[in-house]
Amino acid sequence: MVSYKEILASNALINDSATALRVAVFVGGTSGIGKFTIQALVATGIRVKIYLVGRKSSRERTQAFIEELHTLNPKAEVIWTEAEVALLADVKRVCELIQSNESRVDLLFLTAGYAPFGTRAETAEGHEVVQALEYYSRMLFILRLLPLLSASDAARVISVLGGGMETTHLIDLDDLDLKRPGNFRVYRARPQYIAMNTMTLDKLASENPDIAFIHSSPGAVNTGNVRRGWDANSIVGAVFSGLVEFLTWLIGFSDDESGQRHLFDSTSAAFGGRGMPWTGKAGITTTGKSAGGLFLVNNKCDCTPNAKVVGQLREKGQEKLWDHTQILLGPYL
Template sequence: MVSFDDILASNSLINDESGLHVAVFVGGTSGIGKFTIKALVATGITVKIYLVGRRSSKERTQAFIEELHAVNPKAEIVWTEAEVSLLADVKRVCEVIKSKESRLDLLVLTAGYAPFGTRKETAEGHEVVQALEYYSRMLFILHLLPLLGASDHARVVSVLGGGLETTYLIDLDDLDLKKPGNFKVYRARFQYLAMNTITLDKLASENPDITFIHSCPGAVNTGNVRRGWDANSVVGSIFSRVVESMNWLIGFSDDESGQRHLFESTSAAFGGRGVPYTGRAGITTTAQSAGGLFLVSNKCDCTPNAKVVAQLREKGQEKVWDHTEKVLGPYL
């Protein structure tokens, strides 16, 4: 475990020479993305942040942006409207960013929620949570790889469930979980997080100069536990209240969650590039200190989850990648 004091000490070293000049936050209008932006801006550095969010969140986000500017006038927050469950909209936003920037130092992906209730699909035919937590995330990365490659400190952080991968809760023959009875919350959660790890592991091996992190945030009261339930679900209402109460009692505060994810986004503990860190270096899924994917726990420790990831890599990476190319191909 990396102590919170050590995290605060590391984050206090973030300055304009740290190499973090342009960042994109997808899902930064609430929850962990919002907490991390707040922590980043509070460092006082000069930074440009593309804050990507839905039209319905624009009004309340404008108040947040004004708050951020009051804290740090040197931070430029660019509101970027998009419905990121729609891959066509992800492509549109990425083209806008690529037209304005020549490099990107940080890409943070946090959009999503637990898929309780019945299966719901987007207008493009994808299960909504899978679109948010997998397809759109990979599409953002693939579109923005050239900008990330132009940075000396490039980092991609996907917040979902790094380190929790299993081999028995992923169905490689039904990656979209469309078979009758196959869509259940426990399977969907583990399917989507495993697909994140499998693809990020591949991208990290092919782009060793970019630091890739799949983060498990632990218990944080983001409010998203209410989103996945069917409207007017009594069970959903009771469950949401119980989980939110537990998060309040045992989970991380908004501030600590933001600081921990800022640490993951900036510290040289992961890959050797970034804010200097004298503690134990993280290790990748291939047990290296750089040039691969870091699976980071809620305590900011790393695990290679070596046995499981090796099995997923051998048995599932080609299938997942072929499927992903097929789905994302029209939007690249």
């Protein structure tokens, strides 16, 4: 475990000359872990431009947060960038906007999503909403912004979901979108979307060795996330959420610690060798290397390569998933 003291010491080294982080895109930074990480990043006092991508319904609430950030660090420019990120056409539009304004992106931080406890619901484009948020939209952001990420000296992509928790048991490689009757259940969808993230990130990481890819497992953080995925007025949902929130309050990370830990993931040389100097144990990718691959990073900021399972997923599902993803994302690329 990387202690909180070590995390804070590393983050305290971040300043304008020590970091190459100048342009960041946060998708999901209107609340929870993305928001806490933006706060920690801005509090370093560096000159940074942050595209905060969020949906219209959160615009008003987020304006107050942006004003707070500006007071905290007038050198940080936080740009509200409106998009319905569950819709791939809107992801395409917003990526084009960022592409037209920037020549590089140093950090892409992806957190939109929640556990789909309730009934299957689909976006106007026909994708299950949580799968759109946690997989298709995230991968589309990466693929569209790859040229800008490649133009950075030390680019990093972080997808926050469940890195290291991959399993081969509960996932269905013959029904990737869980459309068959009875197949869509939270205990299947959660591992399915985690495995899909890891398989595609693992492929993209191996093809883009100069970009550090991280799939983070954030542990328990009391963000209200557990309440999101239930059907309206579900009594089971209210009781379950209350119980989980109590446990999270007992054993979870505070907002601040979660933000600082994800800032460490975003900046430390522990993951790939570039970034804030790190003398502790170097992170290990899913292929056992210290750079040029995917880091599965847990809530304690340790790497959990889950090599056996990831190897099986790579062998059995990666190409199939890639073909499927390309067909689905093709119109938006």
